[in-house]
Amino acid sequence: MNSLDRYMARLIAVPLISTLLISAMLLVLDRMLRLFDFVATEGGPVSVVWRMLANLLPEYLGLGIPIGLMLGVLLAFRRLATSSELDVMRAVGLSYTRLLKVPYMYAIALAILNLSIVGFVQPWARYNYEQLRFELRSGALGASIKVGEFTSFGPRMTLRIEDSKDEGRQLSGIFVQMITADGNPLAVTAETGQFLRSDDPDTIIFRLTNGTLIHRDKSSNVPRVLTFTTHSLPIPLPKYEQFRRRGDKNLELTLPELAIIGKSAAVTDEQRHTSRAAFHFRLAEVVSMFLLPMLAAALGIPPKRSTSALGVFLSIVMIVTYHKVNEYAQAIGSLGRIDPIIALWVPFAIFAGLVLWMYHTVAYVPGGQPIGALERVFAKAWKAIVRRFPGRRRKEAQA
Structure with a gap:
């Protein structure tokens, strides 16, 4: 790895790690308040909150890793573009494909990590979380006695x-x-x-x-x-019923288990459809990570003489929208109305085609800017807003 690759690795690492930490903290804080309320209502010990949050971390990482990869690569290209370093690299003959070498090294490593999380770690963690909820509700966890009641x-x-x-x-x-x-x-x-x-x-x-x-x-x-x-x-001590076995929900099944159930003739059609839909949903989410470096390069480079952050906003919108489309496709595939392969891989093909077109425009079309039209629309809208409030514009000028 030469000095350019090390430089790119540093540029990507800081926003990637920061995004993962911030997103995990926000999700944990949001769930922590509800878990404290739930545990207090059930009269359980405080320590069970931390155990439940630990079992939710794999699920949060499965959502945060793609966003972290996207923002890490995007902000790295944006910094290169706004500081004119990208122009120098292009002038000495470095192509966008060469600049994507380090981002794809990150993408491969994080995709393998994400596959292990959503395919193997998250199902067991989800089962442990549901078991803690059951034991807390039933009292088998050793819930504390409520004082004064x-x-x-x-x-x-x-x-x-x-x-x-x-x-x-x-x-x-x-x-x-x-x-x-x-x-x-x-x-x-x-x-x-x-x-x-x-x-x-x-x-x-x-x-x-x-x-x-x-x-x-x-x-x-x-x-x-x-x-x-x-x-x-x-x-x-009172007798408590045993918690159900793992696998009654698709979220608790690993990828090999989903594949086996999806091909088994000994299960019902509903189980087969839901297992196949969950299997293809997880694979589509992981495979889509290989498109993110190209999408980040296309959205992270603003037009010349512009510092607009529209690309950052669009990247988050596109990832969240694609994730929601996949969730809807999984629900449709689970009902058996559409084959899960069609329901989940057709949106992936459309998303991949859009990303490839955007990357081709920015990398191979002279002066190409895939979101140039949107940039112009937002610039005109901002000018209209400024004209609508002239007093505020004067105050900003005086400041």
């Missing part, structure tokens, strides 16, 4: 805690009402308490301190009242 442990026990400190390790103001194994009612109040593990995984020990126990036996009309300094109360 009555919490039921099955139909035979009710617990209320006034205060909780040290992340639930120190409980105070405790009230317990339960039905014992022989069917007799039992009520306990205590100043403090602590949950402890036992040898039986289905039973937890509630160690109570400084309290009163009221036990009513069916053979006696007078309840027994006991005061204690320390009392260990065994609490049977």
